[in-house]
Amino acid sequence: MSRALVLASVVALLMVSSSSVANPGGNGDSDRDYTCGGSCHGDPSMSLPSDGTISISQDGDVFAGHAVAVHVNVAGMSLSSNRLLGTFILGSIDGNSDHPEDHGWHVIQDPNGGSSNYVETVVPSTGSVTLTWVLLAPQETGVHNLFAQTHHGSEPNYEGIAYTGVSRGYSIDVMPVPEGLPGLSSDWTAPAYRTSGNDDPLEIGTVNTTSVSVQWMLEGEWSPHDAEVSSQCQDMEVCNTWEAQLPSTMGDTRIQYQITVLNGSFSMDLPWLTMGTGPAPFEGDIWDARVQSFAFAFLVLSFMVSLQVRLSPWDGKDELDQTQEVIDSEGEAPPPPPGMEEEPEAASEEYLARLVHSEENPGWLWDPVEEEWVADPNFQGGES
């Protein structure tokens, strides 16, 4: 019986561990090659083609080194119970060096506010989702391809099959930059988060810009507000360092903003960008933690040891117990007063009377005062 219980417990623990492996929960946003460079989704024996459709589109003309919003729409795929979908934007589908950055692109912002080429998102009940990457186009003009790939599961999925879908190459014609066309600097990346309550101005790096305007709105709002923008250059017509004053946010608020760069007759409305609100930075220091840790260790140790001494039956015995000195000084003890004589037999009978028989434990008696089992003196081979 007990062996079966132990075996069942071990099996239960193993089942708990197997149901909590990481992959059905995704692996988080990051920079990844096609099929993560060799995941279950790319293994032919463990994967199947996705039943969803993938389409890619872009906003407006694309100039070399300038920002463009690339939209990836994914629809109609089966999903696992958590409805998680992993989506890549790739410059090639070779299995290595597939990141758009390897092909001259630069990720300004991914759909989750970061700057990764692989993002995970929960698909709404409509079964369709559109994800937008804001990229800087390659400096080299001509036709460049972008691919989109998806990873997902299905429900039910008894064999643990990993599903993967990949789009055809989407061709983008990168045109030469008209002289003086303003845009974003190639070394500028939109910040994913600002700490809660932080109202420091947003720094923006540009090229060929004489003027910048910024509009912002909180996620869910429809009408944008104008932000105050200041130049960080003095007495220069073209300035490429700007600061926009966006209001501070708190909680899980996300703020969207659109930068418009100008230079003479050129006016470029750049794609809307998103910035989340992060928690305030942790203020603890490693030395605070070390000192606090050892302080607690010493305090706990001293408290527990003093408690042990306090509960010990020999606590201060030699110093406090004067019984022997009293006996020695008084000689023979006087007889007890009339009516206070000891009754040894009665005490023994009283002790035996309080013991309780137990049918479950023959040969043993329960002492309710001392709360312990004692051997039954009258027990003889099965009957007391």
Place this chain on the structure above:
Amino acid sequence: MMFGAETFHVAMAEIVVGTMVLATVCAVGCASIRYIPVSEDRRESLMITMDKASIAGASMALFFMPIAILSGNLAADSVVGNALLYNKFVYSGLALGFWAAFVVGRIRMGPGIWEVRNLSLLQSVTAVIAFLMTTMASSIGGKLVRGESLFDVLPIWFPSDSAVVLPIWASAALLVIGLAALLVVFKVGPRAERISLD
């Protein structure tokens, strides 16, 4: 072949957790054996075995715990960037204190500590609290590295998402008070004697 501080830290933490599980189970067994109806001979034999196992496990855990803490320090790269990691330090300190108290009590008072009901109860409670503190520190490690721990499926989870960060002067003052308290307890206060098994 070299390996990183993180790997060494995990190995040390696993030794600590394994030995302390043994120590805790045996300590609770020692404290509760008087309530189990077994023959006197068998009870004595069980008590001797569990007592030795508990003190051996706790001593080993106490020996390896500072190594685990130091390797964790190295793995943290001298940066505490969040409340979880800060609390890992705090829970490690608490676990160290409780385990040290368990070992000190058993060594000073001998195996007779299990014969005195209050002390036996205190000793087993100390082991259980030390077990919880150590497990919590280990689980925070799992949370930091893998984002999940066994505590996620258990109904127990001590506060760890936010930390009470004391200023360094307050922590230093507590450290001095702790050292002074240790001095008083071990050098000035009444001494605990070994409890006879008669």
